[in-house]
Amino acid sequence: MEYGWERTFPFLKIDNNIIGELLEGILENDYITNVIPINEGCRTTNYIVDTNIPEKKYILKIFFSKEQNYKKEIKLLAKLKEDKLVNVATIYKVGNNEIIQNREYAIYEYMQGKTIGKAISEGYSIENNFIKDVAQFLAQIHSYKFEKAGFLDENLKVVNELPPLILWYEKFMGSKAKERLGKDLVHKILYIVNKNGHILNKLDNDIRLVHGDFQGTNILIKDNKLGGVIDWEFAMAGHPLADIGQFFRYEEYFSKDMIKVFEEEYNKISSYKLTNDWYEISKLRDLANLIQLINGEGNMPNKYSNIKDILINNITLLSS
Template sequence: MDDVWERSFPFYHIERADAEEIFSKFDKRIEIVDYTPINIGCRNSNYRVATNKGPFLLRILPLNETGYIAEKKAHSIFYGYITIPELLYVSTDNSTKRTCLIYRYIEGTSMQDKIKKNGKLDDMIIKKVAESAALIHNTPFKEDDEGEIYPPFHTWFNLFLNQENVTGRLGIDLKKRVERLVDNKEGDLKVIEKFKSFIHSDFRPVNMMIDQAGEVWIVDWEFSGGGHSLADIGQFFRYSHSFKREQVLQFGKTYNHYSKRNLPADWFELSKLRDLVNPLQMLGAKGSRPNKYKDLKEIIEGTVLFLTINQFINPVS
């Protein structure tokens, strides 16, 4: 799973004085008791900050990152509508020279950790994720809201497959198998293009928390915006061996109950096809991340096999 991936940016180790400066601007009455790094994620640096006013989450973005803009927009749309953490403060002027965000802290467990520990998820968790996905996707979105127009989806695969790093890390044989699959799925690519909405864009279990009451919290909205609804679903089911077939069917049923637009009958296959482009894109990155690239290649191999023979790979019994 993606818990083995190397970080894209080094973890930022904040000094206590810097943390105190940020929190004093948020609320001068707050006194920091302790702060502890949270070693989850590949980009941001997160801390649990214990204070006299209770615990908070301090998130430190990499230098010059602007994901907080999407985070603030998503919070304004969805806070109080679906279960997301409360964004309390954004600091863009502090001694770290990085944008820092303060959230209400959620006491709970990463869904990724829950899967690693138990090998699967409870059915109720699947239903809650499906409900959240549907409510997110009920929000319309126009590409020009962001001032950016994306090329047609069917062109994305060649864009990434033709990169030297992708070819080298995939190997010629697997690259050709992907190309053949994409050629055979031309009609499906056009169907995927029709399902557009506001999306989370990083809708993986690592970005979901399960609190002590069993509620599912959707976190990390820095990539959210307009896109393909099926992209979120494909990301959630990326490691499909962690899900029972019945849970996949229940996801679709619950999603359609809350959604303004029903999923197509072959939504699971389409979501896997949509998600295939993501590991291809990530394989084109610069730098040495052997664990990540190995996992991405395995995801691609598994997805190509699934879409070729159209059955679950090692489903949970």
């Protein structure tokens, strides 16, 4: 999975005294006993903060860009908590501080578990109970409807309406993507997209809340159950099959039975019903995300090689 990708922003190293100052007002009868940097993730600096009270742990997240939409994430998590959606974190504090170069930060509830990416790297095999939990969770967040696709502001309103989905693929296919993919693969991708234009147009007719980055480093597992879903920075009004395509991006970890279990569990709960060809359409939808990722800046050979392999696999599936 995405475990092992190169970072987009550098990791900010800070000491326990700085972390203690950032947690001022949060700590009561507890005090910091240990601080553990989290190396997963590519865009934020994250630390686990242990205290002398076992059930009291925190996540410190430091943002590197003012475009990281943390205010939207905070508002959304509060809304999901209010609506009794489990598996999302409480946020205790938000601010900025000159001791971390005036960067913005937030203190989150620590959610127990390992990321799926890390668990799989340590030998874990996904099981049906976990698949059911994920299906139920996605069905719940996909129940929030929007009139149009676009990015959300800090009040969870669509502020930047997006063009029709079919136009995204060529828009994202910039010079970096073309260089990394090669002329032949670019041609195949755009051919598949245009051939399935009528399917993509249908996806634009039913817009829902989506996580936007529903992949291995943002999904926690604990005792073979869904422990939590983190990093809602890319949440938007979009296509439910985008989240589903990201979840099933690495086919080697999912059996046909698991895919069927997901479909049945999701359709039990969701008002957004999966059709018979939902799995293939999710791969088609995920092409847009993958093209955007491989068009990124910087020298990240692990990341771009991994993405190219997935793109080739998706095109092979969609061409059969």
